[in-house]
Each structure stands twice: as structure tokens, then as C-alpha cells.
Amino acid sequence: MTDVVSAAWLADRLGDVRLVDVRDAWEFDGIGHLPGAASIPFDEFRSADGDVGMLPGRDVWEDLLSAAGISAGDDIVAYDDMHGVFAARFLVTALLYGHDPEKLHLLDGDFSAWNQQYETTSEASDLPEATYDVTDPEKSPLVDFETVDAALDDDEVVIVDTRDPDEFDDGHLPGAVNLDWRELVDDETRGLKPRKELDAILDAAGLTPDRRIVLYCNTARRISHTYVVLSHLGYEHVEFYEGSLTEWEARDGRIVEE
Template identity: 60%
Template sequence: MDEDVIVSAEWLETHHADPDVVVVDVRDAWEYDGIGHVPGAVNVPFDSFRGGGEEGMLPPKDEWAALLGEHGIDEGTTVVAYDDTHGVFAARFLVTALLYGHDDLHLLDGDYSAWMQGHETSSDAPDVEATTYTVTRPADSPLVTIDEVAAATDEENAVVVDTREPAEYAEGHIPGAVNLDWKEVVDEETRGLKERATVKSIFAGKGVTPEKHVVLYCNTARRISHTFVVLQWLGYDDVSFYEGSLTEWKDADRPLETGSAD
């Protein structure tokens, strides 16, 4: 992923019919069928790929490959994903693909509710020619272990980021972690991201800057994934995430802090 990971509705309007582009709608089937979808989009509901199988919250590798192949996606396909929840579920689809070696990945800026305000929709499922998807795990993965998270809390040039809601953070969080609710970067009116400069400022205000090693955690994989995608869009190079739970953290006899963020 790079700074082009987020694409506008105008970009998608121009490219959704390209033969090398597959648009993925991760909403439930009843929404895809009953409310409509981006023309040509295939439906890969979130529950069909949610974890956890082989590592973290990933689905089993073979199941993932079969799922993408049946929807006409191979490892070289340009993928654009969307949902109707500000992109948080779609981001998880993209991060799953990234962890299984897919490179050409994009998130629609906004969601289906935003798209349908000014763009064509469809109720027809596309004809899809199944293909073979080959998983090639990358040599470097942003997934980190509980020990690596603990080490990051002591690193001078690292910042641990809790992407949960402030009330969840206040009840208990990893010592030294800053709180940045993933929804802070979302514009409720447009349903997409706030302006890039504003988002950069929000992160910087929490001490999350590009020169630092950023370690994300949450209690849901989708919220981590959304923040991860946003950081790629901002050009952050050194971003990791921990997909274990705080229960796992406590079971390993590691302490938690309580209290609200400053």
C-alpha cells in the first residue's frame, strides 16, 4: 500500500468498468442485493473472510485464495473495496489481502451511502469468471507479537496507538499508549476521510508522526485496519499492528493502565 491507497468516487466512476479492476462490496448480501451496489461490484461479505485462522485474525490461507478466485480476483488484480460504514469493514478486506501478498489495493473514500448520492447504482450481480488466486506471503509483515508490542512501549522512537473509543481506552490500555479513535479522522458529513492536512494534524497531535515506529492495537481487527490504511495514505513507512486482545495481554501477566487520554 502507498499514498494512492485511497481513491475518490470520481476515480472509481472512471475505472470501475476496467477489465483489470474488481470492485469489492463487503456488505451483507441483503444490502448488496436489496439496496443496490456500485455497478459491476462483486459481493464478498465481511463474515466470509473475518478471522481467525492461521495468524492473528486472518482467515485460513486456502479459504482466502478460494474466496478471491471464485470472485474473479487473482493476485495481479486491481482491487477497490467499499462498505457502508465509512470504510472500516472494507479496510479489513484490504489489509487481509496485503498480509497475503496482494499489492494493488484501494479503499473508496466514503462509503456506499456517499456513492449513491451522486453516482449510478445497480441491482444486477455481474457475470464473474472464476480464476485461481495464488497466495504469496510477503517477507516482511506488519503483524507483531505481544513481546514486540511490549518492547515498543520502551522504545524512544516508537508510539503505541489504541484505536478504540475513549471509554474503552479509559477502562484499561497498554501502558504508555495514546488513544486515537479511528472515527476521529472521518468526516461525518461526507462519510469519507477529512482533508489530508487535517488528518495529519490529528495524528501529530497525539504524537503519531512519520519518523516514529507506530504500533496499533484494538479489540477488533477492522478498526486497526482502517487506521493502518489511513497511515499508508499519509505516507507513514513504519507501521505495525498487534491483533491479540487485551485479555491475552493480561493473561501474559502484563500490566494495564487506566484513565482517560490527556
Template identity: 60%
Template sequence: MDETVVVTPNWLAAHLEDEDEDEHENADEHGHEDPQVRIVDVRDAWEYDGIGHVPGAVSIPFDSYRDETDVDRGTLPGVDAFATLLGDAGISPDDTIVAYDDTHGVFAARFVLTALEYGHDDVRLLDGDFSAWNRDHETTSAEPETEPTTYAPDPLAREESPLVDLETVEDALERDAVFVDTRERHEFEEARLPGAVRFDWREVVDDETRRLKPESELEALLSEYGITPDREIVLYCNTARRISHTYVVLRALGYEHVAFYEGSLTEWLATDGDIETGESR
């Protein structure tokens, strides 16, 4: 599993220890080592405050980086709003960000996708979630001291972005692309894109450990559905939240041809796109 995409709790714990040892030796004028690991907790604020969080984590709740008004594309918050969020949290463009939630990583994966789209080079998903972290590592209720930054995003150009629009999806339907629907069975059977395969995003998660299944097991599982690295893959769900997790997992496995349909089925139905219905495997 590519550690530049997904990191284990032990990886994060080791880097926190290293930074505690080095922060005074390599500090800038604000007392920070730069660049460094910045941890983002995307749970609700009451969970961050009341239940506790990973030491050093800042709170950026899911609703704060999601905007249903399509100010940018789909439910992206807009480049200025996202820059303000990260700047207020003391994050700089050259920091390594590790995001987590307590829902197997699906909300944190949306943060990862958003940060990548706005040009943050090094943003990673914590393998597992807060509950997985809490089994072997300490938590805290203390908020870290942060110094606000002026965060300057560098959004990806359209041709560099994994996000694809309706026209691109229509074109892909004419090719040998694999359309992957990450929703639940009843949603899939009610309406889906033509020829799509259903791959519930939670299938990659081990229910006991709350972490991702072993890499070899994931590759075999994906292959059963025809989701292989040599194919063009188009991901969709309803509002592009659940596909964020699948997208990050595929990137961590080295898949290179993965398109992210931001409009997903919500846009497809609104534009009277062709659908299939009925039972599936």
C-alpha cells in the first residue's frame, strides 16, 4: 500500500514522536518545523471536543468543506473557502496532511480528494479511523496551539484533475470503461448507469480491525468485479462522497486510470441520462 496515499496508525504515531523530538531543533519563527505532519479530524466538533482526538489534530468538520450550492464543482467548497479553512488551522501548502474520521475513512477520504483537487501535494488518509487509532494509541482532549497561515491553493487544471463532467462520462460509456457504483444494493437496483458494476465501498474494510484489508486481498477482490489497473475506471455514487474512499484506495494500490464523476447519479438523473434498474449480483 502506497504510504504517500494511505498511512497506518503506527506510521502516524512514529512521525508524531519524531516531531516532538525535533520541533525545537528545526523550528521556524512560529515554533513549527516546516514542513511537518498536520493531522485533520473531520468528525463533528462535539466528537472532537467530547470524545477526544489524535494528539495534535485540528478540527475541520466534514460540513465545513462541502457546499451543496455548486459554488465550484459539485459539492466542493470553493477554492477561497478551502484556503481559509486550512489557513485558520495553521496548515501550509508544503505540510503533510493526514486526515481521519470515525466512519472507516469515508468522510476523511472526501477531504483528501478535496485537498488534492485544490493542489495540496501531500495529503494522506489514515488507514482505519479514530476507533482503530484508539485501540493502540493515546488520545487527548487538548487542542493544539496553531499559528494561522495564509494558505495559497493551486487548483488542478481540468486536464490534470481526476474529476470528470457529464460529457466526459457520456463519452466513456461508448468506450470499454468500467463504471463502478459504490452504493448499497437497493440504491443500485433502483437506478444505475448503464453497464455499471456494484462495488460497495465498505467491502475494502475489515470489520474487525476497522482498517483496510491486506493489499493482496484487495487486489483479488477488485479483480472479481473487473476493476483492474489496466482498465479505464469511472467511479460514481449519489453525491460523490462514497466514491472518495474507493478513489483513495485505488490510488494507494497504484491504479492510474481512475475518473471521479463528481456529479454522480444526482446529476445523471437530473439530466435524464439513460439508466438501468432491477436486480444485480
């Protein structure tokens, strides 16, 4: 399962993992980055054909990871400076393109948390030569419009809207529960809240490990973070509606306003 790792965990393994920095290129160069990290800005791994939030395409993904010195068998640790939400989108994209979920890790607390404890650098990283080959995942969490529409009438499914409460009130899928992805993050540490707090928050929202869970937001960025967190916590029945509200509204899906 894709997991969340501490700065201390990463510090002990810097030479054994491939680091991906998804911040803007000017931040990578100007502010500095983790030693050995490759820069793959968020905008580079989103679809360029107008489908905001959608996958970039197999060829684009292979080129990006090959240029970053990453091979299909590598352990990858991704980070950003936004509590992990952009880095999580990178990791879910890797998962959907067949990377082993056991080799995908989100840095807990993002760049700022690392910077408080360990050294960063502005020097260019010496990246190895690599050829990345996309494969089909053994099991994909992706679900489509029709699957989500059918799930609305299934009492065994929890539909989760990971946007903020104001967005939720403006319009959401019928029966959805609102769990703002930021509720799982500690603003002070910039990382995940303690396990007991996470369990209490998730339980209050009806998200228990035995339930089938379907996640959506607007463009699949925020659900990526929630997906990674639930995976890290051992949830096995989590589905990822990548089209989210962008597709849902375009296809006249049912919407409830509060």
C-alpha cells in the first residue's frame, strides 16, 4: 500500500530512493530542494488536452520519469510544500500507471518540515540514466461516471467529498459526506495528525476500513491526498473518481445543494 513516511525515515534512506519534487521549477532552483531530488512540477504531469486533473498520457509519463532518472522498480518519495496534496497526486498517477504501490511514499510534513531538520541544496541533482516503462496495474482504484452514479443508491457505499464545506454546500453528490482533506493534516507540523485523531475523524464521517469508499473533489487533486492517507492507514476498499465534479457536472450528474 502507498504510505506516508517521516523525514527521519527518509534521511536514513536518501541514497536508496528516488526523490521527486513537484513544486514549481523556480522553487526547486531558488529556494532549494532535498539532496538528489528530481524536479517534476505539478503542471507537467497533468493532462494537456483540456481535461484538468486527468492523467497526462502514457508517453508523457514515461518521458517525465525517464528524464528524472526513475525506473519502474524504484522506490519513490514525493514531496511539495502544500501539506502533500500535489505530491499525492503524483503518487496516485504513478499508481495508475502501474508502479508498485509498496514503492510509493509521501513525505510527511512536506518540504518545510524537512527543511527544519535537515539540509537542503540548490545544486543540480546528478540523476542516473533510466528508461521508465508504464504497465497496467494489477488492481486499479479508478471508477467511472457510471460506477459512481450506481453507487449513489447503494447504502453500503460511502461517497466522500474532500472539498471545503463552502464548496460542499454549493453543490455535491446526493448522500455524500463532506471530509475536507485538510482535516487530516496538522497545520503546525504540516504532516498528518496523530493516528488516534485520524481514526476519530474518519469514524465520525462514517469512513471505516470495512466500508467501500468512493472519493471525489473537483479535479482529482484533493482526493489524491485522502486516497494516500487512507491507503497508509490500511483501508483496502477505496475508489478514486478521477473525473470528479468536472466530469460529473459536464454529464449532468445529480447534484444536491444545501
